[in-house]
Amino acid sequence: MRRLHGARWGLLALAAVLGFAWIQFSRSPAGAQEHTPAQGARVGLMAPDFTLSRLDGQPVSLSELRGQAVVLNFWATWCPPCRAEMPALERVYQAHREDGVVVLGVNQGETGAAVNPFLKEFGISFPVLLDAQGNVGRLYRVQALPTTYFIDRQGMIRDMVIGGPMSEALLQSKLATLLGE
């Protein structure tokens, strides 16, 4: 009985020693993960950079906006939930632009002739970029419209919402997290 008792504690001690040895051997170099974040269109990775033109032809790069929180919204005029959430996006932009928040609309596959009347109708003042070939949409793996990424001041994607329409409260809650960090 005593031998069995000893074997039991021996097994536990062996497991503890092997476990600790593996934990010690496999630990990460300090800070390695923080210094080398990968790029990709998912939460926790750096937002891939791109350059697109505004309706007036002026180019805008995502990397130029580093230091500001970015709400990157992929949309199209023919998409009902995209249309429905536009007023909320505009209100959030107006409320937080002084706090360093940029709402960036990336229109998918349409021309300025189709987009301009829509922006006037809805009174949209945040920058809208034209992704006529859908290259940036593919870069961000957009498979459904609207898709919205929330990017922090360091350029990291902190959250994303697939589908819509997003309510103003939802947008405010996501921004509060983004600005609070």
Added chain:
Amino acid sequence: MLPVIQIGHVALPTKPLILFAALYAGLWLAGREADRRGLDGERLWNAGFLGLGGGLVAGRIVYVLLHWSAYRSDPLAILSPKPGTIVPSAALAAGALVALGYLWRARSLNADAADAIALGLPLALILIDFGNLLNGDAFGVPSDVPWAIPLWGERRHPVQVYELLAIGIVLIVLWRRRQVARPGDLAWGSLLGYGLVRLIFEPFRAQSWVLTGGYHGVQILGLIAVLFALWALTRPRQPDTAV
């Protein structure tokens, strides 16, 4: 990768769908095992779906409370939940409490029920790992091993596959032991198996909870689970009563 399934104009995010499929599959196997043990498998189904409902509601309430300043002016938006607008840890804790509370009230919280659940859990985890592979979630650290997979701009350890296979082995072992194990031992075996998986494979995950000194927090929790389960599994057996 397949983060959404498009059906006509409707985009269904795959992550919640796979989580639901995992819960369903886990409950199916747990219910079957409960029936085999002479328990009422229906109660496990009830516990699972009550836990799901309770977890979703609690996770949503905690999210709204945390962002009350945003929802105060638009209370109707509270009723419009979307994936990403619940707090997962609160949902998980509340869901588990509701399910356990139901089983306790139904006088079904015993070692046999724990064993049945322990058999369903690895099947659910296998589906979750498959979903992670499909979505590119819970991805591995960069690597140049020949079996590395290209993901998020780099070749990486296919850590989702490692975990899927390891939990598959845990499931096979538990399945083969289910008729000979002492009551409660499948539950401890499941804890031992999952603890080992976390202990061994956590360092291969790119987005891991890293503590001071580079130690992986989940790995330490995995080791604690392994030691606790081993301690329980090796406890002395009661001698059989002579007839």
